[in-house]
Amino acid sequence: MRINRLVAxxxxxxxxxxxxxxxxxxxxxxxxxxxxxxxxxxxTAVTYGDDFYVSVDLVGSDxxxxxxxxxxxxxxxxxxxxxxxxxxxxxxxxxxxxxxPKANTAYKVVYNGYAATSTYQNNYAAAESAPFTIGVxxxxxxxxxxxKLTVKGKVKPDYKKKKVKxxxxxxxxYVKYKTIKTDKKSKFQIRLPAPRRGNKLYFKIxxxxxxxxxxxxxxxxxxxx
Numbered sequence: 001m002r003i004n005r006l007v008a009x010x011x012x013x014x015x016x017x018x019x020x021x022x023x024x025x026x027x028x029x030x031x032x033x034x035x036x037x038x039x040x041x042x043x044t045a046v047t048y049g050d051d052f053y054v055s056v057d058l059v060g061s062d063x064x065x066x067x068x069x070x071x072x073x074x075x076x077x078x079x080x081x082x083x084x085x086x087x088x089x090x091x092x093x094x095x096x097x098x099x100x101p102k103a104n105t106a107y108k109v110v111y112n113g114y115a116a117t118s119t120y121q122n123n124y125a126a127a128e129s130a131p132f133t134i135g136v137x138x139x140x141x142x143x144x145x146x147x148k149l150t151v152k153g154k155v156k157p158d159y160k161k162k163k164v165k166x167x168x169x170x171x172x173x174y175v176k177y178k179t180i181k182t183d184k185k186s187k188f189q190i191r192l193p194a195p196r197r198g199n200k201l202y203f204k205i206x207x208x209x210x211x212x213x214x215x216x217x218x219x220x221x222x223x224x225x
Contacts, residue, residue: 069114
């Protein structure tokens with residue numbers, strides 16, 4: 001009899017444990033947050049005709065990544081005073097690929113902000129990254145010409161009737177040797193002097209930079225044997 005009573009008591013206790021207990025659902029409320037935009041270019045300089053990409057990181061003032069809304073890449077080319085939209089990403093932190101500047105250009109990423117559509121989302125104020133500049137070097141191709149000790153070159157984009165500087169190495173430094181000009185097709189050609197037998201002469205061929213393009217230099221040498 002004692003055993004039966006103990007079992008009955010255990011069953012009774014188990015039944016009491018099945019009594020439902022009300023659990024409060026978590027509350028949610030929309031917050032008004034700010035955001036920080038970090039834009040990181042894959043390179044700080046490219047050759048004319050090449051491209052780069054921009055990685056974007058967007059963090060809210062609550063310390064969490066922002067996934068709502070989208071961002072736009074803006075550009076301001078050297079010589080201009082206006083920011084121009086280049087591309088808009090599908091997502092807030094979308095990266096921008098195949099960006100191809102035509103000259104030295106400043107860029108920034110602008111987050112367009114977001115207005116919550118439910119209490120489970122937050123509002124985000126618009127924000128923008130710090131500007132960064134991509135330098136662009138002219139595309140200069142230099143090769144040996146058919147004539148002996150002569151090099152030829154072509155510059156892109158348009159660089160007609162402009163200077164190409166030739167310097168010669170003296171000791172550890174390059175000093176002025178000659179300045180020539182490109183023709184109407186942005187091409188140039190120069191015959192370089194030969195050194196004494198068994199020696200080499202080093203020359204630096206430079207297309208100077210300006211407000212729109214970085215300078216470009218390439219070293220060549222002549223030798224005698």
